Amino acid sequence: MPSPITNRAPHAGEAAGRAARARPARAPRRSTWRARLLGAAWLATTAAPAVVGAEVLHLESSRALPGQASTTPPWPPGTRLTWDERGLRGPSALACAPGRQTLLAIPPQGLFQGAFEALGPSGAQQAATALGWSAPRIPTVRLDCPNASLDLHRQGGAHWLIALDGQVLRWRAAGGPTDPQATVRALLLAHLEHPASLDAGRVKSLAPWLSASLRDRLDRWLSATHSAGEPPALNGDPFTDTQEPPGSLGLGRALRHGASARVPVTVHADPAQAREIQYHLKHDGRRWRVDDITYRPDVRLRCLLAERASCRQGSDR
DSSP, X not given: XXXXXXXXXXXXXXXXXXXXXXXXXXXXXHHHHHHHXXXXXXXXXXXXXOOTTOEEEEEEEEEEOTTSOOOOOSSOTTOEEEEETTEEESSTTTOBSSOEEEEEEEOGGGHHHHTTGGGXXXXXXXXXXXXXXXXXXXEEEEEEOSXXXXXXXXXXXXXXXXXXXXXXXXXXXXXXXXXXXXXXXXXXXXXXXSOOOSSHHHHHHHGGGBOHHHXXXXXXXXXXXXXXXXXXXXXXXTTTTBSSOOSEEEEOOOEEETTEEEEEEEEEEETTEEXXXXXXXXEOSSSEEEEEEEEETTEEHHHHHTTOSSOOTTXXX
């Protein structure tokens, strides 16, 4: 495994992008709101068929950001977004295609691209708690769009929160990940939210996104007796190939070959240091699951778990 990497936790006020539709709030005319709501209702019910493999999000509720005056929600409940590896599609204010995905685990002050920064650490934590978060790190997908950037903050296993014009929009995902990239994204966000060493508990928590074969290999390696005089084959985090949680992870588009797929992940320790690892997935008849990881051309997770003296790509198949 490579040498330890310095962790670059995202700064609470990091200006990595602008808020979605960064424009001054204004009170639209009643007729304008009526037209928008009618248009959104039409979109929610007559939208084009979802792209195969797309994750569908439905607007569940909205509320004003803490400290902001309450305004009329931009769209009615049930409004739909579709999210696939090309980007986000739906109402024009949130459309982002193509969209480059970066995975982060940010502190409460960084929520909604710094909206809580002025509240200080304690106030930001209280505001985050009021919105339903209790963990010190919030799993986030930053979408870099052609003209702006957009943060989607995950809450639990099925909800995403997005800020727009002083409103927090809460979206519910319908079902689990349906394409290879979404599977890798879900696994890594769950892993980043609660960083931990590799043990049986960590394997169990990530089991929904791992193949049965890889889970078995990991369990067997963890339960085996290893030589006290030799360094372990796995020395660090096998899911990010780091010694400390990375600052961010760039998620690339999947390359598919029938029931197999490969997703590139760029590991960022700091702006000057980045490297790519490859996630290998297989479709088990129901969904895509991670089956192996390549760290370097001659080093793969399965081979390390076998503790071979020389690990060559493809030798452990």
